[in-house]
Amino acid sequence: MSNYLNIEIPELALAFKALSNPNRLKIFMQLLACCPPGTACSITEAQKFCVSELGKDLDVAPSTLSHHIKELKQAGLLKMQRRGQHIDCWVDPAKVEALHLFFKPQQDCATPELSRSHS
Amino acid sequence: MSNYLNIEIPELALAFKALSNPNRLKIFMQLLACCPPGTACSITEAQKFCVSELGKDLDVAPSTLSHHIKELKQAGLLKMQRRGQHIDCWVDPAKVEALHLFFKPQQDCATPELSRSHS
DNA sequence: TAGATAATTCGACATGTTTCGAATAATAGA
DNA sequence: TCTATTATTCGAAACATGTCGAATTATCTA
Numbered sequence: 330m331s332n333y334l335n336i337e338i339p340e341l342a343l344a345f346k347a348l349s350n351p352n353r354l355k356i357f358m359q360l361l362a363c364c365p366p367g368t369a370c371s372i373t374e375a376q377k378f379c380v381s382e383l384g385k386d387l388d389v390a391p392s393t394l395s396h397h398i399k400e401l402k403q404a405g406l407l408k409m410q411r412r413g414q415h416i417d418c419w420v421d422p423a424k425v426e427a428l429h430l431f432f433k434p435q436q437d438c439a440t441p442e443l444s445r446s447h448s
Numbered sequence: 449m450s451n452y453l454n455i456e457i458p459e460l461a462l463a464f465k466a467l468s469n470p471n472r473l474k475i476f477m478q479l480l481a482c483c484p485p486g487t488a489c490s491i492t493e494a495q496k497f498c499v500s501e502l503g504k505d506l507d508v509a510p511s512t513l514s515h516h517i518k519e520l521k522q523a524g525l526l527k528m529q530r531r532g533q534h535i536d537c538w539v540d541p542a543k544v545e546a547l548h549l550f551f552k553p554q555q556d557c558a559t560p561e562l563s564r565s566h567s
Numbered sequence: 568t569a570g571a572t573a574a575t576t577c578g579a580c581a582t583g584t585t586t587c588g589a590a591t592a593a594t595a596g597a
Numbered sequence: 598t599c600t601a602t603t604a605t606t607c608g609a610a611a612c613a614t615g616t617c618g619a620a621t622t623a624t625c626t627a
Contacts, residue, residue, distance in 0.1 A: 338470055338477075346468035350615075351461045358457075380574060393616055395575055414573050414624050425551050432548035434541065469585080499604060512586055514605055533594050533603050 336427045340405070344428060347404035353397045356383045357406060360420045379415035455546045459524070463547060466523035472516045475502045476525060479539045498534035 348354050360376055360383070384394040398418060401407045405424050410417050467473050479495055479502070503513040517537060520526045524543050529536050 338473055342468055342470045342473050345464045345473070349461055349465035349468045351457055352615090354457055354461050354464070381572095389615090390617055391574070392576080392618075396615080399575085411574095411623085414571095416574065422553065425553060429548065429551035429553065432544050432551060434544060434548065471585090500602090508585090509587055510604070511588075511606080515585080518605085530593085530604095535604065 336431065341431065343404045344406060344424065347401050347406055350397065350400075352387055352389060352393075353401055355387060356397060357401060357420070359383060359386075360407065360418060361425070377417045377419045379412070379417055381415070383418060455550065460550065462523045463525060463543065466520050466525055469516065469519075471506055471508060471512075472520055474506060475516060476520060476539070478502060478505075479526065479537060480544070496536045496538045498531070498536055500534075502537060 348357060360378060362376065380394060380398055381391075383398065384391065387394060389397075398407065398409075402409055402418075405421060407418050408421050467476060479497060481495065499513060499517055500510075502517065503510070506513060508516075517526065517528075521528055521537075524540060526537050527540050
């Protein structure tokens, strides 16, 4: 069974599973958030945090934190890159956009273009 | 820790957990879909299916189907109402809209406009 | 090279999820 | 009222998840 969007069911389910744990959801939201206090905001560059920064508000062991971030990465929600001792994490904008589209109210099929324009 | 949108973390996590199971995701997508084959499309009325219709493509026992639909309902994704022998199900448009907003690319913080409401 | 910091892997354990079949409840129609 | 249909509840079994501590890997700095 195929999807109406550019993302398939197992892939979607995996993303939702990654976001179904409150700790992982907090990690994701921290990366998703724009202009957190004391941070310069850039439109072009995604928000980046290293692993330990992402665990500061979480109250879990480092091994648990690592596990959660790995799950988010395997679900395609995060990208990661080592920077010296640290490993930077940021959201994959394409995945966020795909999920944004998934939940787009699908009521534009009756008329070609309606007044409700998101984008 | 509060959210930047009008939906809190436990509530969000519950919705994502409900959608993390491929069978439940298929159920949700069937309800979300606009203009399925052989069905008249209405903008005002949400797409409705009864429980057994939702299970047709699923290959699970009726008890399992019932359980999944209950989970979707408890997560606030579905609404239900009995119609004779059947029980109709349809998506909660408000919840879909909230999730749509959650994944909205947040790059409007550079502009001074402060339209987003903090709870 | 040695020690410190950051992050991951591994094994273990408690808890949660998915699924089923059997039993039950609610409704429609004869 | 009796039977068929639709859907739910319950208990049980198999499987998956979340968490930790200990050990390990990678990098930086002295």
